[in-house]
Amino acid sequence: MITVKGISKSFKVPRRSAGMGQALKSLFRREYTVVHALSDISFSIEPGEIVGYIGPNGAGKSTTIKVMSGILVPDSGTCTIMGYTPWRDRVRYVKRIGVVFGQRSQLWWDVPVIDSFELLRDIYDVPEREYRDTLDLLTETLDLKHIVNTPVRQLSLGQRMRCEIAASLLHSPSVLFLDEPTIGLDAVSKIAVRQFIRTINKEKGVTIILTTHDMNDIEALARRILLIGKGSLLYDGSLQELRSRFGTRKTITADYMERQEPLAIPGVSIVSWTPERAVLSVDTEQVMMSEALTRLAEQVDLLDVAIDTQPIEDIIVQLYKEYQIS
Numbered sequence: 001m002i003t004v005k006g007i008s009k010s011f012k013v014p015r016r017s018a019g020m021g022q023a024l025k026s027l028f029r030r031e032y033t034v035v036h037a038l039s040d041i042s043f044s045i046e047p048g049e050i051v052g053y054i055g056p057n058g059a060g061k062s063t064t065i066k067v068m069s070g071i072l073v074p075d076s077g078t079c080t081i082m083g084y085t086p087w088r089d090r091v092r093y094v095k096r097i098g099v100v101f102g103q104r105s106q107l108w109w110d111v112p113v114i115d116s117f118e119l120l121r122d123i124y125d126v127p128e129r130e131y132r133d134t135l136d137l138l139t140e141t142l143d144l145k146h147i148v149n150t151p152v153r154q155l156s157l158g159q160r161m162r163c164e165i166a167a168s169l170l171h172s173p174s175v176l177f178l179d180e181p182t183i184g185l186d187a188v189s190k191i192a193v194r195q196f197i198r199t200i201n202k203e204k205g206v207t208i209i210l211t212t213h214d215m216n217d218i219e220a221l222a223r224r225i226l227l228i229g230k231g232s233l234l235y236d237g238s239l240q241e242l243r244s245r246f247g248t249r250k251t252i253t254a255d256y257m258e259r260q261e262p263l264a265i266p267g268v269s270i271v272s273w274t275p276e277r278a279v280l281s282v283d284t285e286q287v288m289m290s291e292a293l294t295r296l297a298e299q300v301d302l303l304d305v306a307i308d309t310q311p312i313e314d315i316i317v318q319l320y321k322e323y324q325i326s
């Protein structure tokens with residue numbers, strides 16, 4: 001469905017120096033810095049996949065989405081989505097895709113949401129019957145009934161985001177690009193948006209490319225991750241594989257009968273310790289969990305034990321450090 005091969009994109013940014021003299025000089029001789037936003041990016045995506053596109057700030061995520069949605073023309077490389085080259089077949093292509101940029105709005109600010117929807121129906125040329133059915137479904141699943149008659153500027157961020165997602169789906173696209181769709185939303189709205197994304201993927205088979213800094217989005221939605229750093233693709237694989245490669249640390253929280261001396265377990269580091277409770281960090285590549293628990297039980301009379309796996313956030317931070325892209 002999506003094939004991206006060797007895409008590169010650079011931006012030429014005018015260099016600005018401080019001071020009047022330098023400003024005057026730059027009027028006559030402009031100097032530029034070249035930013036390599038994307039360097040030789042390749043991947044392919046199957047129909048019906050949800051792929052999480054992650055990376056630190058400035059890594060090149062939005063630039064990739066802009067190339068894939070036809071907004072930007074790359075310097076080199078090819079991109080074929082449903083048989084189209086996004087930036088070349090733009091008019092026909094945009095009828096088949098939906099795009100949500102969490103930080104920007106595609107709705108008209110001063111008019112009721114429904115007016116924007118109707119304008120989009122005309123732009124995308126959606127037959128009336130199909131539009132009504134889709135709108136009913138979106139109104140129901142995204143709980144829009146009480147907000148569609150309100151101008152966008154009066155909506156809360158969560159309400160606006162639900163409308164943005166609906167707007168991107170009015171023409172029933174096969175591919176949906178979501179660039180930070182949960183940014184700034186409260187916990188309840190985030191869960192509602194994630195739930196909806198999962199539903200349209202499952203029930204309508206929409207292929208979804210999701211960029212986000214919220215690892216809970218990734219964990220809730222994407223089985224596959226593409227990691228980009230400094231314009232290069234660094235990892236393409238499952239979340240599970242990522243966990244087993246980088247998430248080898250586990251935490252033991254142990255409550256026990258009072259013991260005055262600190263614990264000493266070979267290969268296990270002590271995160272915190274009191275006479276009744278210890279938090280231990282175990283690198284399971286070095287010490288087996290069963291071994292760590294046996295050693296712990298030899299030293300204290302255990303009352304309770306909890307074992308936690310490393311949060312995905314920590315794994316990603318570790319990954320960024322490992323690739324030196326943070």
Ligand SMILES: Nc1ncnc2c1ncn2[C@@H]1O[C@H](COP(=O)(O)OP(=O)(O)OP(=O)(O)O)[C@@H](O)[C@H]1O
Nearest residue numbers: 011013035037055056057058059060061062063064
């Ligand atoms: N129009 C532009 N002109 C000049 N430089 C740009 C332009 N768009 C992006 N860049 C640069 O390209 C690089 C990649 O930017 P991009 O917005 O794709 O990153 P990102 O991964 O989406 O970051 P973030 O997570 O902060 O949104 C950055 O160094 C950015 O400054």
